[in-house]
């Protein structure tokens with residue numbers, strides 16, 4: 001009898017923790033733009049496709065007919081952007097580990113809690129604030145192209 005109680009209680013604790021986690025994931029947003037000038041979707045598209053800066057296509061695929069090699073480790077970008085607002089997209093690109101601590105996606109706007117960073121990259125983020133805004137504008141434009 002005792003054992004069964006313990007099992008029920010631990011199941012309740014697990015279920016409860018699960019739902020708290022899910023709520024905070026959904027709710028987290030970054031409302032403040034990271035640059036003074038608004039994001040530019042065309043520049044954002046170039047950053048997403050770039051093999052030097054964004055590298056998004058290493059893992060994601062998207063509407064880039066000119067790019068032969070695209071990733072299959074992550075959802076298609078149109079699907080990733082679907083139903084996410086600019087503040088939600090910004091938060092996910094700045095620091096995806098807030099939503100999934102085990103994610104393989106890099107935190108594009110974070111310079112703390114990093115280890116063994118080469119001296120010339122210390123204190124820098126992967127993308128600048130303006131570049132993040134450009135990428136967000138591009139992802140929002142994907143959403144507008146495919147209204148769900």
Ligand code: HEC
Nearest residue numbers: 054055056058059073074075080081092100103104105106
């Ligand atoms: C190393 C692989 C990798 C790279 C590079 C990467 N992502 Fe992701 N991304 C993922 C994975 C995997 C997920 C799914 C959620 C998770 O596992 O954390 C994801 C999730 C997302 C999400 C959240 C919505 C969703 O589908 O869960 C967005 C938006 C996103 N990525 C955009 C981008 C953009 C824009 C870039 C480039 C600036 C990028 N990603 C680069 C792997 C990557």
